[in-house]
Amino acid sequence: MSYKLNDFEVLELIGSGSFGSCYKVRNRHTHEVIVWKVIGYGSLSEEKKQLLVTEVSLLRDLRHPHIVRYFDRIVCKETKQLYILIEYCPGGDLATVIKTCLRNNTHVEERFVWRVLYQLGSALQTCHSWFSSTIILHRDIKPANVFLDDSGNVKLGDFGLARKLDASQPGCVETMVGTPFYMSPEVMKGEMYNSKSDVWSLGCLVYELCALKPPFHAQNIKDLAYKVSRGRFDRIPHYYSDSLHRVLSSLLLVNQEQRPSIFDLVCHPVILSHLPSVS
Numbered sequence: 001m002s003y004k005l006n007d008f009e010v011l012e013l014i015g016s017g018s019f020g021s022c023y024k025v026r027n028r029h030t031h032e033v034i035v036w037k038v039i040g041y042g043s044l045s046e047e048k049k050q051l052l053v054t055e056v057s058l059l060r061d062l063r064h065p066h067i068v069r070y071f072d073r074i075v076c077k078e079t080k081q082l083y084i085l086i087e088y089c090p091g092g093d094l095a096t097v098i099k100t101c102l103r104n105n106t107h108v109e110e111r112f113v114w115r116v117l118y119q120l121g122s123a124l125q126t127c128h129s130w131f132s133s134t135i136i137l138h139r140d141i142k143p144a145n146v147f148l149d150d151s152g153n154v155k156l157g158d159f160g161l162a163r164k165l166d167a168s169q170p171g172c173v174e175t176m177v178g179t180p181f182y183m184s185p186e187v188m189k190g191e192m193y194n195s196k197s198d199v200w201s202l203g204c205l206v207y208e209l210c211a212l213k214p215p216f217h218a219q220n221i222k223d224l225a226y227k228v229s230r231g232r233f234d235r236i237p238h239y240y241s242d243s244l245h246r247v248l249s250s251l252l253l254v255n256q257e258q259r260p261s262i263f264d265l266v267c268h269p270v271i272l273s274h275l276p277s278v279s
């Protein structure tokens, strides 16, 4: 079914990023609440416009319990805006979870950390196998792109649209917006982004969920690149287990050959031992 803008009632703005704004909207006919992300494409080159439309079309066919569901898109030629219709996640995003813990001086339960590690790992496993022969190699793995449903499960969202819109080729670290705290050593050196770079970013995300700060932090890209290249970081707080710290340390190995693949991760006995028992 193809939708029209007037099929939806805009309820509220729920987020704004470098490349678009997300609104909570209600389908006037079914009353279903979803999100539409509005991206202006007027200033994009023809090539990037086609990449954006192709990428969204690909995502529409991707179905996984821990990947935000893309339903459809609406192109408004008058305003040169693309409306991406996406699943609503009432729990908000992990960036807000981290901010709340910092504000209240609390921390995330280890049980939830293991759940995030497994669920995002299984989402990436689908992407790495699903996307291996297609154009979408980039994911923007960060707390602001991981969303929570109403049962405390996580969903990875916003696949690389921002990077496709922002000179996504490696070696453009200097032109990136903001400080890329999750950028892997290989990408910092200008090498091609690959699936092990996703593993690194996942390690940074889960580390930050525990420590409430990224594993590598600096005031400028030069110092950050140096710290990332050395690969040394503080242990996660001592109320988290040694086994969790060991798994995170493996994801943050500087040598990508030694870093586990996402397939190794989701099958790791320690990960599987922390999954809820099926009753």
Ligand SMILES: CNC(=O)c1c(C)[nH]c(/C=C2\C(=O)Nc3ccc(Cl)cc32)c1C
Binding pocket: 014, 015, 022, 035, 037, 068, 086, 087, 088, 089, 090, 091, 092, 093, 147, 157, 158
């Ligand atoms: C304060 N904002 C929120 O609580 C919030 C809620 C309840 N949902 C969201 C965001 C999304 C949401 O609910 N579904 C989404 C799908 C894709 C993208 Cl890029 C974002 C979202 C946000 C930012």
